Amino acid sequence: MPGFARVDAAVSCAASIAETVRVMHLEGMEQITTMPGMGSLEALAWDEGCQNDPVRNEFLIPKLAKILATERPATVLDVGAGTGYIPRIVDSHLDYHPQWTLVDTNAERMELAEKRKLPAMKMLGVVGSLDDIVARSETYNVVMLTFTLLETDNPLSMVASATGLLAENGLVIIGVPDVWRDVLAVTGAGQVLPYQLLTGTVDLPKIDKFTGAAYPFYAMRTESLISAVLSHFCVLEKFERGGPRGEAYLLVFRQQRRVRSATPRA
Numbered sequence: 293m294p295g296f297a298r299v300d301a302a303v304s305c306a307a308s309i310a311e312t313v314r315v316m317h318l319e320g321m322e323q324i325t326t327m328p329g330m331g332s333l334e335a336l337a338w339d340e341g342c343q344n345d346p347v348r349n350e351f352l353i354p355k356l357a358k359i360l361a362t363e364r365p366a367t368v369l370d371v372g373a374g375t376g377y378i379p380r381i382v383d384s385h386l387d388y389h390p391q392w393t394l395v396d397t398n399a400e401r402m403e404l405a406e407k408r409k410l411p412a413m414k415m416l417g418v419v420g421s422l423d424d425i426v427a428r429s430e431t432y433n434v435v436m437l438t439f440t441l442l443e444t445d446n447p448l449s450m451v452a453s454a455t456g457l458l459a460e461n462g463l464v465i466i467g468v469p470d471v472w473r474d475v476l477a478v479t480g481a482g483q484v485l486p487y488q489l490l491t492g493t494v495d496l497p498k499i500d501k502f503t504g505a506a507y508p509f510y511a512m513r514t515e516s517l518i519s520a521v522l523s524h525f526c527v528l529e530k531f532e533r534g535g536p537r538g539e540a541y542l543l544v545f546r547q548q549r550r551v552r553s554a555t556p557r558a
């Protein structure tokens with residue numbers, strides 16, 4: 293594990309941090325540097341955005357806490373955990389503490405996750421990609437991907453890797469936005485992008501609502517995502533739409549015990 297920088301600053305000013313980050317991006321700064329003693333402004337703005345996000349706080353987190361309270365998994369992997377906001381709050385709602393593994397390619401977000409984890413939380417933070425977790429050859433009772441899948445350039449490969457990490461009877465829990473909103477926000481009345489979405493994926497430029505930073509987004513129909521997970525020995529247990537404007541989906545799949553194929557009759 294890398295040494296995590298101290299992030300000492302009180303972040304009551306994080307709303308203005310988000311604004312600062314937005315302005316920095318508008319001025320064409322490609323990289324937000326780490327401020328001494330503060331961690332990354334971008335990571336702070338992200339975490340502040342999560343704290344104020346009704347989709348996470350009123351929809352995903354209560355649902356996740358309920359699922360984990362019922363299932364009581366020993367191990368949970370959060371892929372693309374960001375600053376660890378969701379696992380941090382979910383863990384605080386549980387009457388036990390699963391072993392969390394958080395992985396994210398963004399080192400500064402993981403530093404903040406480490407800094408802000410609650411004392412009782414059992415958490416291993418890994419700076420890296422899902423491929424680094426696959427290389428560890430461990431399995432998990434729950435693999436979570438909240439708002440991560442469609443920000444990778446190969447969501448279907450990520451689905452294959454994530455389902456391959458499940459322990460027997462494990463759950464893969466996916467949070468995704470309703471991508472039609474993103475497509476229509478770009479196209480307006482245009483016809484080309486909706487057609488592309490119907491037939492595959494659409495690469496969209498998207499602006500992060502918390503940090504103001506531009507990032508690539510690969511819009512894919514939720515139905516395509518579901519069928520991809522189902523093809524990896526999983527069944528769909530839960531499919532819910534939520535958020536103040538129904539802007540997100542929560543999908544819960546369960547790994548089925550692999551059944552040996554029948555011995556052919558002589």
Ligand SMILES: C[S@@+](CC[C@H](N)C(=O)[O-])C[C@H]1O[C@@H](n2cnc3c(N)ncnc32)[C@H](O)[C@@H]1O
Nearest residue numbers: 372373374395396397398421422438439440444
């Ligand atoms: C939109 S954020 C979601 C963060 C968190 N799951 C949440 O919902 O608050 C997506 C995160 O995925 C991370 N990410 C993207 N590709 C990744 C990969 N291949 N492996 C691990 N993390 C990745 C990004 O750095 C980013 O922090």
